[in-house]
Amino acid sequence: MLVLRRKVGESVVLAGIITVSVLAVEGARVKIGISAPPEVTVVREELLSMREKQRQDERETAT
Template sequence: MLVLTRKIGESVLIGGEIEVTLLDIKGDSIRIGVNAPRETRIQRSEIVNAVVAENTAAADTGAGADAADAIVAALARRRDAQP
């Protein structure tokens, strides 16, 4: 990991297309601005990690199999109820 010291208003260039500028410092928080091409995805890591964790938890519950079994059972009951 590269660690740099920047002052308010100073920037860092990444790959010539992405510019990260230090905008403000308040207490233990900083505000940064990111200037990048529109096709570049910029996401907060904690949000990405939360989505991955949620998707993993949903996949691990087996709810999909239970739902499929319920649909099959409902269709079978409907078929059996028809004259």
């Protein structure tokens, strides 16, 4: 895993098409902005985990 330090107003560019910017730091929370083309899906990790658990529960219920 690459670990970077960024200040408010600074950004990181991924694959030349996705920009992740630090918008604010409020205590222990960091507000980020993500600029990506429409064909790139951006989803919070906890939502992916929740979806996977739901799928697993559905598979267990179906069998």
